Amino acid sequence: MLESSHQNLAMVTCTAPVNIAVVKYWGKRNEDLILPINSSLSVTLHQEQLKTTTTIACSRSFQQDRIWLNGKEEDISCPRLQSCLQEIRRLARKRRNTGDPTSDISVVSHKVHICSVNNFPTAAGLASSAAGYACLVYTLSQLFGVEGELSTVARQGSGSACRSLYGGFVQWKMGERSDGKDSIAEQVESESYWPELRVLILVVSAEQKSVGSTSGMHTSVETSQLLKYRADVVVPCRMVEMIRVIRQRDFPAFGELTMKDSNQFHATCLDTYPPIFYLNNVSHRIISLVHRYNQFYGETRVAYTFDAGPNAVIYTLQEHVPEFVQVVRHFFPSEANGSEFVRGLPVCSADLSEEL
Numbered sequence: 001m002l003e004s005s006h007q008n009l010a011m012v013t014c015t016a017p018v019n020i021a022v023v024k025y026w027g028k029r030n031e032d033l034i035l036p037i038n039s040s041l042s043v044t045l046h047q048e049q050l051k052t053t054t055t056i057a058c059s060r061s062f063q064q065d066r067i068w069l070n071g072k073e074e075d076i077s078c079p080r081l082q083s084c085l086q087e088i089r090r091l092a093r094k095r096r097n098t099g100d101p102t103s104d105i106s107v108v109s110h111k112v113h114i115c116s117v118n119n120f121p122t123a124a125g126l127a128s129s130a131a132g133y134a135c136l137v138y139t140l141s142q143l144f145g146v147e148g149e150l151s152t153v154a155r156q157g158s159g160s161a162c163r164s165l166y167g168g169f170v171q172w173k174m175g176e177r178s179d180g181k182d183s184i185a186e187q188v189e190s191e192s193y194w195p196e197l198r199v200l201i202l203v204v205s206a207e208q209k210s211v212g213s214t215s216g217m218h219t220s221v222e223t224s225q226l227l228k229y230r231a232d233v234v235v236p237c238r239m240v241e242m243i244r245v246i247r248q249r250d251f252p253a254f255g256e257l258t259m260k261d262s263n264q265f266h267a268t269c270l271d272t273y274p275p276i277f278y279l280n281n282v283s284h285r286i287i288s289l290v291h292r293y294n295q296f297y298g299e300t301r302v303a304y305t306f307d308a309g310p311n312a313v314i315y316t317l318q319e320h321v322p323e324f325v326q327v328v329r330h331f332f333p334s335e336a337n338g339s340e341f342v343r344g345l346p347v348c349s350a351d352l353s354e355e356l
């Protein structure tokens with residue numbers, strides 16, 4: 001924390017990475033508290049890849065709370081922002097009331113100025129809200145000296161954000177309580193558990209998605225019977241299975257489960273009425289390419305997953321990265337064609353050979 005007693009200003013900067021789900025969260029049972037209808041599991045990317053950096057300053061001289069996202073001032077009264085701010089301030093005051101001698105609480109009553117930037121396209125289905133809210137909540141906690149369980153707070157900013165508070169393989173347990181106290185994120189295995197695992201991001205489009213996750217999943221919960229089946233029957237078994245294959249570092253099984261889960265998530269989007277289309281033609285071609293590649297070798301060497309947008313996230317092992325990248329470049333030469341390719345398809349990303 002940087003402090004200047006002269007201006008009575010305290011300031012903290014933190015970063016939080018994006019996480020990419022391999023068992024997807026889609027659907028809420030409580031929209032205010034952001035309680036999901038199923039548990040989910042994700043891999044948190046390496047800090048230096050896709051990340052949010054947030055600086056928060058607080059000062060007695062600030063008149064009001066304010067926030068800037070990627071350089072543009074946004075409305076601080078957004079209910080989700082307010083939930084996170086209020087909750088962290090409540091926890092900070094609680095700490096003072098319990099008489100924690102290490103707690104420097106003078107800042108809690110001060111207004112904050114929040115400045116947050118992403119190093120990747122916002123709202124293009126690359127989990128920007130996950131990194132954003134995780135970073136906001138963590139940075140506030142550092143500023144106000146709040147310790148302990150923060151995932152229930154980050155969850156109230158954006159559901160998937162609770163998973164970005166931890167590195168490695170992270171599950172968000174849906175919980176059973178109506179107050180959401182048991183709907184928390186937990187690390188399954190650390191970032192060093194499976195060092196050969198790699199993530200490639202194929203940027204198909206950096207445009208904002210047409211249907212946001214929040215409204216999309218709301219309509220799915222209202223209209224899709226497939227989503228209900230998925231949440232009640234499929235995901236509970238899949239979570240157990242996914243944790244097992246991660247612990248065994250069994251890539252073919254991990255890859256197959258990841259692709260099946262992505263496919264079922266997009267099937268629930270199609271089953272939503274009116275239907276939601278997140279994948280485009282290029283996404284479909286990437287899916288076919290991955291299956292053809294795996295069939296050629298007779299084993300699952302690469303796996304795709306897609307969130308609420310057309311960009312592909314590829315999981316593979318280090319040894320297969322160079323060849324698969326070449327294959328992608330061959331089938332999607334970035335300068336070629338017009339249409340989708342002009343926007344910089346495909347192998348952009350985060351440095352392709354970087355570790356998770």
Ligand code: DP6
Nearest residue numbers: 021024025158159160213214307308
């Ligand atoms: C497809 O966490 O963005 O990426 O809780 O409404 O903010 P809200 O939704 P959000 O949904 C993410 C959906 C997903 C799957 C996932 O990350 O698990």
